[in-house]
């Protein structure tokens with residue numbers, strides 16, 4: 022068992038999406054397990070990434086041959102497979118000791134997609150029905166599996182994901198010859214439709230306006246099910262960054278359309294870690310971590326700060342700035358929008374000020390109701406002024422902070438700010454994101 | 468000099484304070500009488516778990532019980548959480564904050580730049596942050612038939628706000644959460660939970676399967692890290708060293 026776990030956890034580690042959020046469930050009286058709405062990190066691995074779920078492959082045997090994957094058919098690696106019983110029991114024994122929030126189950130393709138999917142479903146069914154497990158389950162849909170199996174799985178788990186892996190059809194053809202874009206997008210669209218059908222209130226509170234579905238006509242496959250019981254945590258996907266030539270703008274445009282058209286909860290970005298030698302793959306000295314980090318920041322702006330991709334890249338190249346986070350990048354290109362009057366500006370405008378996060382903006386809006394805010398007040402509110410001071414107008418701030426020409430501003434923003442010095446950066450280094458990260462317990466993206 | 472005395476519990480603190488706050492006065496000082504009695508009434512010994520304890524625990528932070536005008540639920544929670552920080556002088560800080568709350572008629576928490584409010588909000592945040600941390604970092608080990616034990620050493624007295632979470636999550640297992648710093652324990656017996664004083668000596672032995680499960684977890688913990696992205700500093704930022712001794716896994720490698 023120890024060996025199996027070593028192999029199958031090791032094989033799952035390149036998968037980034039591990040967030041246990043987006044769902045919440047009370048425990049049934051006297052039973053085991055619930056889902057905390059905010060997600061909880063239980064530990065942090067030696068790479069600094071949060072461990073929230075028991076993340077394993079059911080098996081690393083695989084009939085496919087994706088170029089970027091350690092488990093591809095043509096690789097000579099140690100292979101193993103759990104049985105559904107073993108894995109269910111392991112999950113429970115970890116959960117009862119508070120090691121984890123739940124299970125994140127993925128798998129190589131054992132024999133064929135349907136057979137694999139059936140094994141996964143059996144595992145999850147054991148957990149829910151025999152062990153009465155009420156904790157979090159995230160299941161990876163096996164590309165090519167039968168829609169009936171997909172639906173069945175969706176009724177048992179909190180979140181499902183179908184990994185896109187590569188940001189374009191041509192890259193997919195080149196590096197994952199057994200998969201096609203349709204094979205991935207079709208199940209995504211199905212999950213979306215079933216989710217929409219069975220979670221009526223959730224869909225009403227969506228953050229982004231949903232465009233009309235564009236993935237072509239799906240036969241309406243309506244199914245009876247109690248409300249709220251189909252993947253209440255929604256679906257997510259993962260993209261590998263740096264293995265193929267797509268630029269940041271292309272990648273984010275794809276994400277934006279996935280959020281809007283597929284109603285995904287999350288898109289995860291994973292800096293490509295070379296595990297195979299393959300002529301089709303680039304030789305990278307290091308995984309592109311900074312790029313991954315910038316993409317996450319930009320993604321954050323799309324989901325919570327009401328930016329659009331077009332806006333973000335307006336007047337600039339299709340790559341994110343490496344020196345500055347995307348919000349500063351945008352602000353530097355739009356001097357006409359600043360300074361922002363902290364005592365007057367509406368919430369959405371405040372959100373666009375570099376250095377002001379959601380929490381700071383909310384605190385400002387609340388505090389200014391009972392009195393006009395000065396520079397010192399902002400500091401007392403806990404607003405980090407290091408960057409914000411260049412972009413706001415507030416009584417008590419010195420003139421010299423404002424109206425700098427963009428080049429000088431660039432200099433000052435860069436100078437003396439240790440966060441912006443080139444080094445291995447963590448997503449959580451940026452204070453404005455830190456709090457929110459904690460709240461959602463996002464886990465994979467560091 | 469008016470020095471109020473209370474028994475160390477939040478409930479008792481509020482009981483002695485309320486008459487003063489109603490008159491809009493502050494006492495000159497507040498002194499803690501005896502050992503920690505976090506939730507229970509004065510003089511009550513450690514009682515076996517019963518549902519009334521639970522009810523008491525909840526009422527201890529229910530503003531409605533005291534009908535203080537202007538003290539909202541949020542304000543009440545802040546005061547309660549800040550109190551659990553056990554910061555020196557917290558009693559008077561709570562008194563000043565509540566008095567201001569009455570003066571501001573429900574809007575006190577918007578005055579975030581006022582020192583009285585800032586102090587309480589900051590302490591409350593520290594406490595709830597530590598609680599959140601332990602929701603994840605707390606580790607149970609099996610010490611008997613459906614009986615689990617966890618040891619923690621939190622900076623603040625978080626047991627009263629930590630336990631309800633685990634009551635909900637592990638409703639079908641019996642458990643003990645032992646605060647080693649204070650030698651207090653939260654105990655849940657499938658029906659109700661309570662907080663008791665607990666001696667350091669009676670540390671329970673692990674059950675037979677415990678060792679192999681711990682090994683499996685350590686194995687998972689080591690296998691899941693991507694070695695190409697090794698970042699021990701970041702790991703330690705999230706799990707400060709002071710928590711390592713109570714973890715099952717072994718960080719820092």
Ligand code: SF4
Nearest residue numbers: 083085087090093129
């Ligand atoms: S399907 Fe492709 S990515 Fe998935 S395990 Fe098999 S080879 Fe790897």
